[in-house]
Amino acid sequence: MPAKKTSAKIKSPPALQPGVRERLLNTADRLFYTEGVRAVGIDRVLAEAGAAKASLYLHFGCKDDLVAAHIERRVTSARAEIEAYVIDTPPAERALRFFDWVVDMTKSPDFRGCPLQHVVAELSDPEHPARLVAAKQREWLHGKFVEWTRAAGVANPAATAGALVVLFDGAVVASEHDGPRRACDARWMAGQLLLR
Amino acid sequence: MPAKKTSAKIKSPPALQPGVRERLLNTADRLFYTEGVRAVGIDRVLAEAGAAKASLYLHFGCKDDLVAAHIERRVTSARAEIEAYVIDTPPAERALRFFDWVVDMTKSPDFRGCPLQHVVAELSDPEHPARLVAAKQREWLHGKFVEWTRAAGVANPAATAGALVVLFDGAVVASEHDGPRRACDARWMAGQLLLR
DNA sequence: CCGAATATAGACAGATCTGTCTGTTTTTAA
DNA sequence: TTAAAAACAGACAGATCTGTCTATATTCGG
Structure with missing residues (x-):
């Protein structure tokens, strides 16, 4: 079990990748601008951000608010x-x-x-x-x-x-x-x- | 049954309402401009134009071509x-x-x-x-x-x-x-x- | 070390979307 | 009058959409 802790320590020198909120916003920003906010669905954003659906709705509430963000x-x-x-x-x-x-x-x-x-x-x-x-x-x-x-x-x-x-x-x-x-x-x- | 024919004659002094193609295009034009081409679905256009789905696909082929029209x-x-x-x-x-x-x-x-x-x-x-x-x-x-x-x-x-x-x-x-x-x-x- | 917060994974519901297809009715034209 | 063309009505398939929910895993502060 300490092995897990060790790997966790190695894994996170403060942040190897940005937090999930940041990742979602980065991806949404890029896709929405490139293809349009109506053309890009939530699933697309989740897949390319490598995030879970619950994270999106936790941080942004709904798609409209993600667009606003x-x-x-x-x-x-x-x-x-x-x-x-x-x-x-x-x-x-x-x-x-x-x-x-x-x-x-x-x-x-x-x-x-x-x-x-x-x-x-x-x-x-x-x-x-x-x-x-x-x-x-x-x-x-x-x-x-x-x-x-x-x-x-x-x-x-x-x-x-x-x-x-x-x-x-x-x-x-x-x-x-x-x-x-x-x-x-x-x-x-x-x-x-x-x-x- | 001649009654039907009679009513048909009365019904069509050449065209009481414009042909179906024209009607579809009128409606699509209005809705697409007012609300956006992605926001308006085909069913909306059909309902407001009072037309059948087959008519739309006969005259315009697909939605993209309706948008182009x-x-x-x-x-x-x-x-x-x-x-x-x-x-x-x-x-x-x-x-x-x-x-x-x-x-x-x-x-x-x-x-x-x-x-x-x-x-x-x-x-x-x-x-x-x-x-x-x-x-x-x-x-x-x-x-x-x-x-x-x-x-x-x-x-x-x-x-x-x-x-x-x-x-x-x-x-x-x-x-x-x-x-x-x-x-x-x-x-x-x-x-x-x-x-x- | 442990409990709370955070994230993942994905099933699920319910709506909507485009496009096809099958019939039936109406219109038109010969 | 009758046959062909056009329009209607709507079921259906298959995809996709937003949003909710449950269950599991990870992270982190005390």
């Missing part, structure tokens, strides 16, 4: 990425710098559009928990645009911020369809809008 | 609408006029985004018949933008056309999330881009 993770990581991306740029130039990040993102080999837009397309109920998270993120982004356009000293920061939201959405969707060149088009247009 | 219909009607909308506008101003149409569309009470974008979000396979139809429509729209920007006499028609594609996509997506005000933002930006 997936969106939540995307939102959190996007915010951190963006903040880090513009941190070394003078505030006045951050709005334009942001579109460099967008271009980079669309050039990533596994880029497949915006998970927030996908979730809105797939889930028609605006009260779905995942959509509530998405809506908050849109407010956050709009707020950032207001902040950056103010810093840039444009004539009408509020209106310009709205325009930049359109440009961002367009860059992502159009790049999903036509490739990253569209994100470059968007960046160029943002420059036109800001540098005057 | 739904997109095809949207594409056809959009082209006709757009052509009609700009017909009385001088060619040089048609690009901008087009964004008036976009604003109108986003103000429609049952506007819920672009069915083509939705289908791309929902169906991850780029070879899905519905996505092939959508891809063609994007080419068509881009071609229109090239035509209109040429007529407008801008410096670089090709580049401007690409930018307008981004603006269009952004207008539709952002309006789906934030309301038609975003389409107005897009129209304003299109004006900035074209009037010089």
